[in-house]
Amino acid sequence: MHRPSYQDPALEIRDVTAGYVEGSPVFAGLSLSFGKPGLVHLRGGNGTGKSTLVELCSGYLLPWQGTVRVGGLDASSPAARAGRRICRTQPALYPDMTVRDHIVFTSRCRGADTEAGLDRAVRLGLEPWLDHAAKALSTGNTRKLWYVVCTLGSFGCAVLDEPFNGIDQEGAEKIAEELSLWGADRLVLLISHMVPAALAVTDDFVLDRTPRSGESWH
Numbered sequence: 001m002h003r004p005s006y007q008d009p010a011l012e013i014r015d016v017t018a019g020y021v022e023g024s025p026v027f028a029g030l031s032l033s034f035g036k037p038g039l040v041h042l043r044g045g046n047g048t049g050k051s052t053l054v055e056l057c058s059g060y061l062l063p064w065q066g067t068v069r070v071g072g073l074d075a076s077s078p079a080a081r082a083g084r085r086i087c088r089t090q091p092a093l094y095p096d097m098t099v100r101d102h103i104v105f106t107s108r109c110r111g112a113d114t115e116a117g118l119d120r121a122v123r124l125g126l127e128p129w130l131d132h133a134a135k136a137l138s139t140g141n142t143r144k145l146w147y148v149v150c151t152l153g154s155f156g157c158a159v160l161d162e163p164f165n166g167i168d169q170e171g172a173e174k175i176a177e178e179l180s181l182w183g184a185d186r187l188v189l190l191i192s193h194m195v196p197a198a199l200a201v202t203d204d205f206v207l208d209r210t211p212r213s214g215e216s217w218h
């Protein structure tokens, strides 16, 4: 069986038509292909389909037509999860679970190094909050925890939707450092209106309209 690996950063969206309301697709014949590592910055106005693209990559939104493959695997298959990370805009944490326990629990689920996860949280300024419940965190610290939890362990492809929202400058710089580092040997698809100067973007494109059937971006 083909398993996604750290060395398999491919994301391929082929001829995808998808949306939420029958007869009114958000994408019609969308094709995007990234076959090698890099930090790709995806921009676009409100409502152009950025979050819809995230959901297609996550495998939760199934295309009406076409295919979405992550690490060579169908995005909706359970096997695709291991090599892919998705960080949505809306944090989904356990209100009564501490910051530390979020990281320990998720690291165990991912087979990841717990200490490495805690170190990342500390670097982002969460040390004073490690033993506090998630519900006690400020908006920015909630988002820092969410970002860490969503990106624990090894992966070949990560898709992040507005990870800098609500994050202070120091935290944004730390996140930019991590994303730049990952971009050297993994595929990182970053959706963000704001981009810190330190970010080492290797590719950039704008999602500014619904593409016509058969149109390809990359």
Ligand SMILES: Nc1ncnc2c1ncn2[C@@H]1O[C@H](COP(=O)(O)OP(=O)(O)OP(=O)(O)O)[C@@H](O)[C@H]1O
Pocket (backbone or CB within 6 Å): 020, 021, 026, 044, 045, 046, 047, 048, 049, 050, 051, 052, 053
């Ligand atoms: N759950 C849903 N049900 C119906 N329509 C939806 C749903 N989610 C998004 N849409 C529609 O799909 C289109 C694309 O929305 P999407 O959220 O993907 O855009 P976006 O580029 O992420 O926007 P923003 O920058 O505002 O976050 C919009 O017309 C939106 O109204």
